[in-house]
């Protein structure tokens with residue numbers, strides 16, 4: 116039996132605005148509210164798919180060598196001994212060598228409780244070596260997240276908790 120251990124949610128409108136402006140700069144409130152309203156929760160394409168497809172909230176045009184930081188508008192709640200691992204969608208990897216800048220995005224279970232609501236960001240680069248431009252419409256899948264169970268060592272007694280992402284525990 117497949118284990119049901121998590122749940123996707125949208126971040127709040129306020130958090131989405133903050134993340135969006137951080138990535139793309141100023142934008143008027145009405146436009147961002149429209150984008151926010153259209154955000155879809157990640158979904159699997161078929162019954163047997165492992166990956167939950169994440170959809171870009173905005174159209175993307177990435178020329179070879181270019182990078183974008185995408186505020187997904189999504190947070191994920193999951194049981195403590197699980198992690199969501201994010202990878203590019205295979206099709207985009209095959210066609211464009213689309214990469215996640217951090218190679219694999221690791222979304223920890225305690226990220227959900229961060230001040231930024233556990234807003235999941237994706238930093239992607241078009242690494243095409245065939246001069247191909249990535250063009251995605253808003254609402255297209257660009258990344259997939261897979262829930263994985265993990266273990267800890269017998270003598271593990273870590274007691275600190277997380278607040279934030281990308282190096283927050285070493286800042």
Ligand SMILES: O=c1ccn([C@H]2C[C@H](O)[C@@H](COP(=O)(O)OP(=O)(O)OP(=O)(O)O)O2)c(=O)[nH]1
Nearest residue numbers: 220221222223226235236280281282283284285
């Ligand atoms: O592509 C990613 C990767 C991570 N995160 C968030 C979720 C994750 O829980 C947090 C920290 O990520 P990670 O543990 O990989 O980063 P780190 O650089 O090791 O930071 P930390 O010291 O906070 O663990 O950042 C994202 O939103 N997108």
